[in-house]
Amino acid sequence: MKPKNILTFIFGDWLLLLLILFMFLVACLPIPTGTASPSTPSPAPSETPTVTPTAQPTVCTVTATALHIRQGAGVEYAVIGWLTRGESVSVQNQRGAWYDIGAGWIHSKYCEVKP
Secondary structure, eight states, X not given: OOOOOHHHHHHOHHHHHHHHHHHHHHHTSOOOXXXXXXXXXXXXOSSOOOOEEEEEEEEEEEOSSEXXXXXXXXXXXXXXXXXXXXXXXXXXXXXXXXEEOSSSEEEGGGEEEEO
């Protein structure tokens, strides 16, 4: 007769089955990626600067390799798209250092404005 290990000797074969089931269930859990889901509402900014409409439509050309388009004027808002270097967009409003381009907000540091 083959000797059993201490766990199966004390608790029987059901403990081994429970252990295998637990390991299977843990392996099936989703791995969190750290990104917010699209349905997660964006937090409200702590301080809301006033929106300054531009007198005439201004064209902004992206100077960064990739520029995030955000839901609101701030990094705490979700990324909803991006622009690439050389793309031009029309600036409709400005809030602090952020430009409203209609589809979302981009940071003014990464684009060159041409009136």
